[in-house]
Amino acid sequence: MSQRAARSSPKTSVPAEETVSASPLDIAGATPMMAQYIEIKAANTDCLLFYRMGDFYELFFEDAEIASRALGIVLTKRGKHGGADIPMCGVPVERSDDYLSRLIALGHRVAVCAQTEDPAEAKKRGPKSVVRREVVRLVTPGTITEDRLLDPSRASVLLALGRRKFSESGYAYGIAAVDISTGRFSLSEVPEGELGAAIARHDPREIVLSEAIHSDPSLAGLWREVKAPVTPLAQAELEPASAERRIKEQFGVSTLDGFGQFGRAELAAAGAALLYIERTQIGARPALSPPTRETSGATLAIDAATRANLELTRTLSGERTGSLLDAIDRTVSAIGARLLAEHLAGPLTDLSAITRRHEAVSFLVEDGALRRSLRDALARAPDIARALSRLGLGRGGPRDLAALRDGLDAALAISQRCGEVKALPEDLAGIVQRLGTVDADLVEHLRAALADDLPLNRRDGGFVRAGYDAEIDEARLLGQDSRKVIAGLQARYAEETGCRTLRIKHNNMLGYYIEVPQAVGETCLKGALRETFIHRQTMIDAMRFSSVELNDLESRISGAADRALALETEVFDALAARIMAQAETVAAIADALASLDVTASHAELAVERDWRRPFVDDSFSFVVEGGRHPVVESALRRSGEPFIANDCDLSGEGRGRIRLITGPNMGGKSTFLRQNALIAVLAQMGAFVPATRVHLGVVDRLFSRVGAADDLARGQSTFMVEMVETAAILNQASRHSLVILDEIGRGTATFDGLSIAWACLEYLHEQNGCRALFATHFHELTALSQRLTRLDNATLKVAEHKGEVVFLHEVVPGVAERSYGLQVARLAGLPAGVIARAGSILKNLEKAERDRPTRPRIDDLPLFASLAPPPLPEVQAPAADDPLRQELDRIDPDALTPREALEVLYRLKKTARDDMN
Structure with missing residues (x-):
């Protein structure tokens, strides 16, 4: 495996020189214990080695130096090797999970080396014999299962890639998304141009792929952009025959026909994922669900830049707080929270599936008593998906058994409660049917066997209820x-x-x-x-x-004590085996609980915020009445302020399919753009929306370019990033797409930017034919509505009162008169002198603009014609009676002494200050 996994995470704070070294240590002259360490380390050069010694995991040599800095623990030494001190640090075994989580968050991989022999047995081989140790597990970001190392509300996805030749000029990529903490396993195939969007949707913790894919120059930029460690695997290990064999062995089948038809690229990806899991789990086999195939185009395509711009699951600073997910999450269980994030990451495009979700939410909105009782039961359901996975890997504990007991008990209660309700919508009926498969006898058995107060680990004993055995x-x-x-x-x-x-x-x-x-x-x-x-x-x-x-x-x-623990362990193993015999059923019940929690969450939010059911069809409609931004509205509610709702209509073939928005800074243009994109996302994920009425034709792709920043890692300026994102939109948007663009062309010279924005508008109108919101400060573009038949103008209302500007945040038809930049600058706290000087310059520029000869009008130019930029306006020269100029004219620099020159400088400074005031 590559060393890159230890250092590829962009979040790591460990300098590059602190990555794990692959250089072998010399075993000659080492003590028996250190010789054993060096031998094990040589087989795991890309990992930090946690070497078990008594009650501690010890790290030596360069591993110790890296870990001590990363974890902030003391670096000591233990003996000598090669004439030099051996650096050493250690962490207690009982607290190792805390340290592991910090190292994983920094992008490191850790090999856990445990004692696999009784010390008494080692002594029989001789007084100097070392207890046998072996690596029992590799801990990597995409293969962790422990609760304390996982975010309960975020899926822990390991993404594996495979590919096949699609044409002479490109490849199709297979994607295997595996979450071993829950057993979810899905396969899909996408063309090369959609690979980045697909990776962004899955939001993986780690990516594995062949060396050939990793070294492809055309994908080098993608690996720099992804936020997860990327681990290449040797090409020789990923042969197609090996991939198919691994899948058959994992699921104990002789043919894959029962799972559906998968392409070569998908099978290659699945094989890579299973190989990596087998290697990191050292032979332990997780209980994975049979692979399901995701149909191409089944979800709304959203590229990574759009996800970041819209802050769907995380803000631009990487925080969950302030994101759309944070604003809409009303789930009461960990499995529900993860599924909600999954739905938000991949809104549907299948009209019937969207409608079924809306019908289920609507049913729970109308039946408040049922909704409340279901949410009460769901709140008592622990994370049975992850508990089941840990049991399957042999890492489960008594609390995992209790989690399954309580989760299955909640499922049984929900099934019985819903059994009293007639005419359930299709989605809810399907959920209840799956919940009805709970083995009630298993629940009673677990309830009888498990004590009330349970230890974390089975080795601690005391978890079997008195009287059971x-x-x-x-x-x-x-x-x-x-x-x-x-x-x-x-x-x-x-x-x-x-x-x-x-x-x-x-x-x-x-x-x-x-x-x-x-x-x-x-x-x-x-x-x-x-x-x-x-x-x-x-x-x-x-x-x-x-x-x-x-x-x-x-x-x-x-x-x-030993006998009691051995007997309890036998009980534990028997209960775990009984549960694992029903693993597929239990996994389906977990999925049903998650789906119900998400549906009830949407209903609770709709009632709480007065959100309405959207009408979604296969038309080109986009009608939003009384639309609100869900995140901004949530923030305003906390401060007791109202949100100004606005309408938006991008429907039909007539005027208004593209809306050009002008208006002042801070007037609300960006909020208006984003809120309409978010309403589309919410509608297609199956939720109700913050509006009084919405009629939406299904959107196939969503594009957003709102704001930009330098990408120094790739050597790209703000304007370059802006152009790259804009190019992706113009090259991929279809008639069913929704595009929101904000301030295209503002990152370069005025007439360059105006020309680019102008051409982009024409291209969206004539070539893409999509629904679009286009915000700009280039007021000249508003004249394009005179001959682009589907373009309409709108602006944000502003009022002036006693010399102050008041932003009304109301979108109305028309064109903005000006941008009120100076007023915003004053609100931002720029010095009064700067504001005054800027006002003077602005007046001169506006006068020069009025006085110069008339330039060609926009409606005189054909589509895609180049705009010859007129000469820049000249700033009017200072008046002849300017006191500062008069003072300068009187000065003879050659006749001044140093002291006189200093006095003149102070006088000039005072004159300039008086002039500014």
Whole structure:
């Protein structure tokens, strides 16, 4: 595997020189323990090695230096190697998950090396023998399963890629999306031009692919842009025959026909994913669902730039708070939160599926009592999908069993509650049908077996309920109440011998023994108890005995804790095996709970915010009445301020299919653009929308270019980034697409930018034919509405009161008179002198514009004609009576002494300040 996985994450704060070194360490002269470490490290050069030593995971050499800096822990040393000190640091095994999560977040991979041999066995091989250790697992961002390492509301997707030759000039790419923390497994195929959008939709934690794909120069820019570590695999390991064999072995089938028809690229991707999982899990096989095929075009295509611009799941700063997902999430379970994010990342394009989702939400909106009872039951459902996965990998604990108990119990309650409701919509009926497959006997069995207070790990014991298993109860009694058991046996022996002074004692040499006075002991040796008591020792005034019963009791007491834990482990394994025998059914129940939670979340949000059901069809309509921005409205509600709703109509073949928006800065243009795009996303994901009425023709692709920034990593300026994103829109948008563009051309010279914006508008109108919102400060473009028949103008209303500008945030037909840039600059706090000077310059520029000869009008130019830029307006020269100029004219620099020059400089500065004021 490549070392790149340890350093490819853009979020890592570890400098490049701190990446794991592949250079081998010399084993010569090393101690036996260090020789073992070096040997294991040599097989895992691309990972930090967590080497188990007692209660700590230790790291040595360069690994220790990297980890100490990354984790902020002390770097020490242990012995010498090659004449130099060996750097060392360590973390407690009990707290290792916390440190692992931090290292994974920094983009590192970690090999966990555990002791696989009892130290007593190692000693039998010789006094200097080292306990056998092996790497039991590779921890990577895309293959973690522990709750403490995972974000409960975000899927942990491992994305694998394969490809096939599509044409002489390009490839088709297969995508395998696997979440081993839940078992989800899907395959799809996309053309090369859509690969970036597909990766962005899955939002993977890690990407694996062949070396050939990774080294393809045409994809180099894509690997720089993705936010997940990218791990190349050797091409020789990814042969098509091997891929198909791995899939068959994973699911225990002899043919893949039962799963559907998959292309070569999809099978290659699936094989790469399974190979990587097999390698990182060291042979453990997760319980994956059979692969499902995602149909091309089944979801709304949204490229990475648009997702970032619209802040669908994260803000531009990478935070969930402030995103659309954060604003609409009303789910009450972790599985529901993940599915909501998945729906938002991939809104549907299938009209019937969209309609079914809306019908289900509408039903729960109208039946408030049912909605509330379902949400109460869902809130009690733990994350059974991830609990099931951990059990399948052998990493489950007692709390995972409890999670499945409570989750299945909630599913049973929901099924019974919905069984009382008649005429459920199709989607809800399907959910209830899946929930009805719960094994009620399994739930009761888990409830009877598991204690109320459960440890995190099964090795801690104490998780089986008292009374469930008589052997466990007996072992616990011996372990916990040994004194009481011994006292009972002592009382019985005292009664049988008639010796009140009989005692059962214990020492390290004899263990448990019976002690009686010597006279009584002689009687025991000759009397009826001679068959029961076994003489051990004679003292001056006492005799000591043992008995078969006492020896058996001692043996049971000494091993009681181990026996109790072994018996509990047997119970755990039996329960886990019973659950895993129904893994496919349990996984389907988890999916049903998630779907119900998302549906109920949409309904709760609709009632809370007065959102309405959109009407979606296959037309070209785009009618929004009373539309609001869901995130901005949410923020305003918290501060008690109202949101100004606006209409938008981009329908039909007539005027208005493209809306050109002008208006002042801070007037609300960007908010208006974004809110309409978000309304389309919400409608097609199956949610209600923040508007009084929406009629939407299904959008196949959504494009947004709102704002831009330098991409220094790729050596691209703001304007270059803007042009790249605009090019992607113009080259891919279709008649069914929705495009929102804000301030195209503002990153370059005025007439360059105007020309580009002009040509883009014409191209959208004549070539793409899409629905579009185009915001601009180039007021000259508004004249294009006179001959572009589907272009209409709109503006943001502004009022002026006592010299101050008031932004009304209301979109109305028409054209803005000006942009109010100086007023916004004043609100931003620019110095008064700068504002005044800018006002003076603006007046001169406007006067020069009015006075110069008339230039060609836009309606005089044919489509796609080049606009010959007129000469730039000249700024009017300062007036002859300018005090500053008069002062300068009187100065003879050659005649001034240094002191006089300084005084003149102060005087000029004062004159300039007075002039500005």
